[in-house]
Amino acid sequence: GQQLNQSPQSMFIQEGEDVSMNCTSSSIFNTWLWYKQDPGEGPVLLIALYKAGELTSNGRLTAQFGITRKDSFLNISASIPSDVGIYFCAGQDSGGSNYKLTFGKGTLLTVNP
């Protein structure tokens, strides 16, 4: 089946630093989504990307849909302690249901105040 390679697996940064994480796929996706999950909770949607090359921001978060449609990245600027959590990328393949998502393994972000 499809595989999403998400990196890095974990990051430990100082408050105020910028963060970057990415996902690559062996297949083309129509949609890329980025979620954040806190312990014991469900994933919360951060950013949705629908077009190749699209660059979208949500506050301090910026994400891009790769031109090849096989990759995406998420940047977090000026990190704060509440950014701590696990970040997941998810892709929806062409021709499929929007709700059949393939997820990366996640990036665990720790922010040191």
Added chain:
Amino acid sequence: KAGVTQTPRYLIKTRGQQVTLSCSPISGHRSVSWYQQTPGQGLQFLFEYFSETQRNKGNFPGRFSGRQFSNSRSEMNVSTLELGDSALYLCASGFMNTEAFFGQGTRLTVV
């Protein structure tokens, strides 16, 4: 607008038993999908329902089943539980081809 509601939040079952989990989607959303989350396998797609019809199914054994009611609420059932079924089960709802919004999940522990 209320979010996706999953019940119960926590569940402990014994091997061999069966379990039913419930999901109420966001009002107006007709699509409900289910995912299993484990430390080893991550988030894996189980199945998706739209207007009471299963549209997609993931690579899980037949012990995993689901259904959707006319009010879009959905249930998933796992029969003959195994220790490996212990996981966080997540439900997501969506409207047409928009993003999927997740509930808080049901933590199932099989002992």
